[in-house]
Amino acid sequence: MIYDNHGRPITYLRLAVTDRCNLRCFYCMPEAGVKYLHKSKLMTYEEMLRTVSVLSELGISKVRITGGEPFVRHNMIDFMYQLSEIEGITELNITTNGILTGQYIRQMKEMGVRSVNLSLDTLDKKRFFEIARRDEFDKVYQTLFQLLDAGFEVKVNAVVMDGQNTQDIIPLTELTKDNKVSIRFIEEMPFNGEGSHYPKLNWNAPRILAEIRSKYPDLQKLVDAPNSTSYNYQIPNYQGNIGVIAAFSRTFCGTCNRIRLTATGDLKTCLYDDGVLNIRDLLRNGISDEELKNTFINVFKQRPKDGFEAERNRKSIITESMTTIGG
Incomplete structure (x- = not known):
């Protein structure tokens, strides 16, 4: 296992395999979409x-x-x-x-996939269309129950957006x-290809939690798993649980064990950095596995303390879309 310069183990890789999407969600990209990259620009x-194999030798054991x-x-x-x-x-x-996703559920089960995060910001079909700009609610909702019936650990990711879906928190x-x-409620982040939608974040994690408590005053705090990004709760006698993720407030950085690799090969040691180096280019220039391993080690020893430091170190302000950097 390898540790960064702040003593945090790095065990988790979020691997983006494409910049393309069949939705146009309000919080993820502009309505016109983004200019998709030529296939040659993406990692094969x-x-x-090969990259995951090298990282596994350094202690990466989880890939999303x-x-x-x-x-x-x-x-x-x-x-x-x-x-x-x-x-x-x-x-x-x-x-x-x-x-x-539905057509691949059997294969995912066979290969040992245990957890599926499903993006679903509303249970209202009309609002789904307004947020995602595509009429696909029925298919997504059906997939949710197919996954549950198949025995997957399902986490529903709902980005909370002022004026868009706050009325969906309770449903x-x-x-x-x-x-x-x-059900995981996530603070909206400025990764939508346009920058922040608001002068300030009105619906932060404490306000989201207060909204839930207004309906369920007996909400109970659960013990959070190590390296958890969510603060987790349960309503007594309910089967499932609720998580609140302070993705913009960045209050969980002290236990962060994850790195990201974009579809174009940019390595991000923090969601808020603008990429510390390009792995695709290194591979195409003939780097050996041992050299690549040492490169990772050196980069991990220069990791920012938190998302605020990573944002300060950026060469430019945040304008990229989440679909280009991976969720």
Whole structure:
């Protein structure tokens, strides 16, 4: 296991496999979308597999596939099988919007995927269309219950947006009554291709939690898992649980064990940095596995203390879209 310069173990890779998505969510990209990159600019599956193999030797044991939407990339399920077979990778999970996911549930179960994060910001079909700019609510909602029926650990990711879906906090929370699901409310971040939508964040983690407590005053705090990004709660006698993620407030950085690799190969040791080096270019320039391993070690020893330091160190202000950097 390798530790960064702040004594935090690095064990978790969030691997973006594409910058493409079949939704146009308000908080993730402009309405017109983003200019997608040519295939040659993306890491190949072979390059990703080699990178993950090297990282596994340094102690990375958990990989979460992200995008864009992972399943819009051709042959994704075959790539996932290959990832699951890398020695040292003991946990393989995925974040998806659910539109194309249902057809792959059996294969994901076979390869040992345990956890699926499903993006779903509202239970109202009209608001879904207004947020995602696509009429796909029925398919996503169906996928949610297919995943639950198949026995996956399902976390529903709901980004809380002022004037968009705050009225959905309670209905989403109520899903935990009869379903063994984790509903995770996430502070909105400025990664939408346009910068921050608001002069200040009105719906931060404390306000989200206060909204839930107004309906459920007996809400109980759970013990958070090590390195958890969410503060977790449960309503007595409800099957599921609720998590609140302070993604903009960045109050969980002290235990962060994750790094990110974008679809173009940019290594991000913090969500808020602008990429510390490009792995794709190193691989295409002939770097050896041992040299790559040493490069990772050196970079991890220069990791920012938190997201605020990473943002201060950026060469430019945040203008990128979440779909280009991975969820």
